[in-house]
Amino acid sequence: MQKTLPKKELLNFIKILMEKYEVIAPVKKDKVLSKFEIIKDPREIYLNEITTVPVKEFFIPEDETLVEFKDGNIIENKGEIKPRIIFGLRKCDINAIEVLDKVMPCSIYINKRKNTILIGIFCEKPDKYCFCESMELNDSGYDLFFYAKDKDYYITIGSKKGEAIVKYLNNAKKEIKLKYKNKKILYDKNIEHYYKNKIWDSDAEKCLSCSACTVYCPSCNCFDIKDTLNMNLKDGIRTRHEISCQLKSFSRVAGGKSFRDSRLSRFKHFVYHKIVYYKHRKGRYMCVGCGRCLRACPTKIDWVKTINILTGFKKKRK
Template sequence: MELQLIEKSDHDLFVQNLINNYQVEGVKPKDGSFIYGSIKAPEELCLDFDCTLISPKKYFLPPKEALLQFALTPDSEITPLIENDPFILFGVHPYDIKAINQMDRIFARGVPDPHYLQRREAALVIGVDPTAVAPRSFWADMGASTVSEGFDLMFTDMGEHFIVEIGTNRGRNLLEEHAKLKPATTDDARERVRIRSRISHICKKRGFAFPKRDIPKLLEHSWNNFLWEEQASKCLSCGTCNIVCPTCYCFDVEDHVDLDLAHGERIRRWDGCLLQDFAAVATGENFRETRASRYRHRFFRKGHYLFEILDDLACVGCGRCASGCLPDIADPVNLFNKLKEG
């Protein structure tokens, strides 16, 4: 592990140098919350936040994107549209990096998705350790307090300075070209461990009442549990939990033909398993017509189906679903603990 120091007084210069040379996207405050957006000045960037409203997955899987253009000619001309402009994503918490790592595996398996993968390759990810814990977060219980991969640089706020872990050669080059650095000492490394442990301990006050690896087996025996109907009776089928989740990646694909009937484009947009027509097909059938079936599917997907692919739960404990759900039924901690109680 390679660690360097950046004094707080030199941090703005580092950020300004990045802005001068790259497209920089990062965390910024908005109306009492935090969002990801374009950073045009160092003072816009916020590294002292609990959780953003929306995860950074939008940079790799946009809410709406054109996949290709086509011409309805005898030769059926098709032009792929792939965005791969380089950019820096600054301020990603470890739990969101864990989610990105899971998404990387999902979009690389089977038939690799070039749209996602080229965006991912174009991104320089600068992570930052949390300094605060959102009320509904439980990332410590999900093993997402820290990550060992998926970032180019990882910042930890040490008070008077940042300690920076170098994750890749691209990250090292970025630091050497644009930052004023000092070597980190053994004492600095030990203090970093203490700071990380302290914030993780705060987050551990919320979590599951049993080992999380028991969740797939718990779900296997809970298909007919009354809780699905009971909780889903309050569901608004709004899809908020899908939208804010960093590991939800379902999408719909539509072909839009121009008015000249000679050209068009293929569009991909986010979809969500809680939406009423998510499982509807052309014959008029809907394989998950009831709210209970859709509600159950979401938790089975997070806790069972994707576990078979990832060997891990498709939940990183960010708590966004719980925070965004108006009837308060999307919280994995509450739901799984209730299932365990029987």
């Protein structure tokens, strides 16, 4: 059973949530940048576009302490946080969190997930980079999901936690479910046997190994573990840092050997991890089709188009 919330009541609804929870929602920062932030006022919320920055930083921040060394003791970070709600997640964002769930088995991540309620909202205007429709996304993972229709939000309940939040709202008279319509389509994802195809070379030639694709990807989780020593040379912290497979140092071992030495091999590793490798292991695509890598690429590499050419769906490149 769905619940309904009049659109004009949304700010009030958020205000009530803010009394009990830390509320995180998309905020427009400037012309080009929008991101998830802890809000102080519900009016900050901006739902008109997909956020430039993905939501992953609230689960796997750029830097995060794993253990602390203090006075000869080792203190483990348990990932304890205040109960919080992330509002305004799109279907791609929620699916990306589901992807992360399968590769982040540590208690820090798990505790953060347990203490976070996810509220999704149906994305009305996928832009020219969005191809989520092609990525076989799950309709799950959220605690609540909002569909906007006419003057109301129709709210699908995904969990008991979610249900408790909307208990006081009216039941909907009819169920609403909307579907996406993407302009961009990734037609055939069966690319395993095209690994050695020459078509990748031209994309790799354009690639600057800047790693923007992996930074903006909501499902990229790879990290580095690094120690930092305090001035007393005894205490310190062991942290994990976001790192990118597009950097040469990513696979470098003691002695200096880097196993993915060329940009081509690193670029293909990104695409194949998203489309092939993760699927082999976990039974779903790692890519959620949000298009953030395409939006962020400074040289406008469009690997979705490349795959379509490769698999014969678009004969010519613009």
